Amino acid sequence: MSHGFTRRQVLRTLGAVGGLALPPCLAGAKAEADPWPVQRLAPGGIARLPLGAALQRPEVQSTDGSPVLVVGGSEAWTALLGIELGAKLGPAAVQVTRAGQPGARIGYTVGAHPYPEQRLKVAPGHVDLSPENAARAARERQHLIGVMATFSEPFPQQLIMRAPVPGRRSSSFGLRRIFNGQPRSPHSGMDIAAATGTPVQSPLAGKVIDTGDYFFAGRSVWVDHGGGLLSLLCHLSEIRCQVGDAVAAGQVLALVGATGRVTGPHLHWGVCMNTAMVDPALLLGETRAKPMI
Numbered sequence: 001m002s003h004g005f006t007r008r009q010v011l012r013t014l015g016a017v018g019g020l021a022l023p024p025c026l027a028g029a030k031a032e033a034d035p036w037p038v039q040r041l042a043p044g045g046i047a048r049l050p051l052g053a054a055l056q057r058p059e060v061q062s063t064d065g066s067p068v069l070v071v072g073g074s075e076a077w078t079a080l081l082g083i084e085l086g087a088k089l090g091p092a093a094v095q096v097t098r099a100g101q102p103g104a105r106i107g108y109t110v111g112a113h114p115y116p117e118q119r120l121k122v123a124p125g126h127v128d129l130s131p132e133n134a135a136r137a138a139r140e141r142q143h144l145i146g147v148m149a150t151f152s153e154p155f156p157q158q159l160i161m162r163a164p165v166p167g168r169r170s171s172s173f174g175l176r177r178i179f180n181g182q183p184r185s186p187h188s189g190m191d192i193a194a195a196t197g198t199p200v201q202s203p204l205a206g207k208v209i210d211t212g213d214y215f216f217a218g219r220s221v222w223v224d225h226g227g228g229l230l231s232l233l234c235h236l237s238e239i240r241c242q243v244g245d246a247v248a249a250g251q252v253l254a255l256v257g258a259t260g261r262v263t264g265p266h267l268h269w270g271v272c273m274n275t276a277m278v279d280p281a282l283l284l285g286e287t288r289a290k291p292m293i
Contacts, residue, residue: 057070
């Protein structure tokens with residue numbers, strides 16, 4: 001699923017993130033016991049940027065002003081930055097603010113990643129939109145821009161997620177999709193094969209911040225895990241939660257379906273970091289890599 005909007009369109013949420021307690025999963029434990037997301041310095045990937053020592057949590061902003069998740073402790077802080085699928089290749093940087101110090105920039109380099117291409121046939125009305133459906137999709141896009149800008153406290157108590165449903169996980173993230181011969185934006189999530197009615201679980205603890213029935217995504221649920229880390233669950237047949245619900249990791253939120261723009265029943269799972277959709281596979285425990293501190 002792709003909604004065709006970029007981070008630059010997302011509402012800006014600039015707020016202080018310093019002074020928070022270190023999440024237990026990252027406090028005083030050995031690195032190998034506390035896996036972090038895998039780093040991939042490419043569009044749709046995650047950058048782990050060492051910030052050094054500081055008594056207070058530094059504040060970090062991406063190039064478009066979105067706040068960035070910072071984890072660690074006074075001996076070593078690390079920024080976890082989502083890199084948008086539309087990011088240009090080459091040098092990039094984040095802005096870092098430390099208490100009592102002038103702002104600084106920390107650079108990184110975005111490289112290429114070999115995302116494949118896929119051709120699909122769907123109902124013509126989901127490609128060549130009627131004026132009514134085009135207007136609906138535009139309204140929904142603006143709403144989702146606000147949802148994606150969510151940046152809340154407390155920060156996540158752990159960073160590694162569980163797959164929302166069992167089943168074969170496609171390597172669909174980043175696919176250059178061509179619907180009925182017409183190219184569209186890259187696929188911004190992971191598709192998991194599952195039968196209609198399969199329970200869909202929350203990948204991490206968090207709070208439900210949006211539910212709805214959208215033109216492209218069908219019935220959907222957004223979960224806020226804190227610090228700009230969000231999960232999106234799409235194409236659902238039934239939603240079993242409501243906005244404002246506090247949910248535990250593994251709690252059933254919905255059932256798999258085939259609503260919205262789909263070719264059959266499955267779960268589309270998206271992960272958003274600092275308003276960038278990133279590859280969910282990077283946050284699954286079985287793909288963990290040693291932290292870069």
